[in-house]
Amino acid sequence: MKSESMKTECAPAERSGKSEILMQSRHFIEHIDSVNLIETVPLLMMALNRNRQIIYANPAVIVTAQKKSMKSVLGLRPGELFGCSHAFECEGGCGTTLFCSTCGALQAIQSSIAGTSDVRECSINRLDGQGAFEFRVWASPVYVEDCQYNLFYLLDISEEQRRKMLEHIFFHDIMNTASAVRGYSELLETVVEPGLAGEKIRKSIAATTEILIDHINAQKQLLAAESNELVVKPILLNSLELLGDSIELYTNLQLARGKTVTIADGSPSFPFLADRSLLNRVITNMLKNALEATEPGDTITLGCGQRGNSLSFWVENPGYIESKAQLQIFRRSFSTKGSERGQGTYSMRLLTEKYLNGNVIFTTSPEKGTRFTVTIPKVKLP
Numbered sequence: 222m223k224s225e226s227m228k229t230e231c232a233p234a235e236r237s238g239k240s241e242i243l244m245q246s247r248h249f250i251e252h253i254d255s256v257n258l259i260e261t262v263p264l265l266m267m268a269l270n271r272n273r274q275i276i277y278a279n280p281a282v283i284v285t286a287q288k289k290s291m292k293s294v295l296g297l298r299p300g301e302l303f304g305c306s307h308a309f310e311c312e313g314g315c316g317t318t319l320f321c322s323t324c325g326a327l328q329a330i331q332s333s334i335a336g337t338s339d340v341r342e343c344s345i346n347r348l349d350g351q352g353a354f355e356f357r358v359w360a361s362p363v364y365v366e367d368c369q370y371n372l373f374y375l376l377d378i379s380e381e382q383r384r385k386m387l388e389h390i391f392f393h394d395i396m397n398t399a400s401a402v403r404g405y406s407e408l409l410e411t412v413v414e415p416g417l418a419g420e421k422i423r424k425s426i427a428a429t430t431e432i433l434i435d436h437i438n439a440q441k442q443l444l445a446a447e448s449n450e451l452v453v454k455p456i457l458l459n460s461l462e463l464l465g466d467s468i469e470l471y472t473n474l475q476l477a478r479g480k481t482v483t484i485a486d487g488s489p490s491f492p493f494l495a496d497r498s499l500l501n502r503v504i505t506n507m508l509k510n511a512l513e514a515t516e517p518g519d520t521i522t523l524g525c526g527q528r529g530n531s532l533s534f535w536v537e538n539p540g541y542i543e544s545k546a547q548l549q550i551f552r553r554s555f556s557t558k559g560s561e562r563g564q565g566t567y568s569m570r571l572l573t574e575k576y577l578n579g580n581v582i583f584t585t586s587p588e589k590g591t592r593f594t595v596t597i598p599k600v601k602l603p
Contacts, residue, residue, distance in 0.1 A: 248368065330371060471512065476513065480519050500595070502572060507593040530599045
């Protein structure tokens, strides 16, 4: 295939043609003594040529990728095989978008092509909306006569990553909220004559308890979404009431102290149909991210609007997301707040695209700050 003219923002787009792929596949199989052993190994293993295309894949790869035979995967690149959401954005395919520059799989393969073994981790957001693959990958060069091929092994660590992530986030959020409840309770005990002060503390305890329940429901919701068990239940909602509920829920957190959270002037009040729990989860995640990205004295603005057959809700803050972080923002395991975080933006996109039939985008710049926007289709009112 003539691909020299294909554009790329990362790795070379050049591909080998079908006849060359078949020749390389036969050459590899005929001269590798351990092919029979590789066939029986449950670990995913494939051999790639210099253009990162598959010339051999063991049965474990075929089963995981839900393909019929090895012949059907020859010539593909790994991201194309596993349905990576970025693999089909450019004519050059897997490895040629700007997002690919942060892909651990591509980095390992390029190291192998350069003659060095490498081990990385990668997260593949799937185009079919079925969540994401999490792999630990190994890439090593192997020489067959005078030809270099690249052995590429993949270990599915999705469950391991998900468990670590959920445990960390769950206990992090639960402990913070429980500490706040305890603090308010201790403060209430010091009030001899409660009056207005006691009433304020009681309201704070009630609000913090709501957040505690919200954190628990968020984890249950995400697990259900990833296992295809989530049931969508549309009800009649009001745009400004929904935004107001999100603000009321999170402005009582310590995280919001000294910050202004407001609804943009001109945001219209309109009735619409949607699953309240799911849409509220997306909006509160956007708000929570904004609170975590800002400092005391900053203002966070929420807004909404209608255009044609679409409804949109957005959250804006003055912070800026660095360019490298922008490329990874919707990956399951990525977070700008450090390791073992990163479910917020991932769950926003998962819930919106898979269950609300919409999309989530963001814009960011040092001058204008960051805005996350969720857009969903307008459903005809009964």
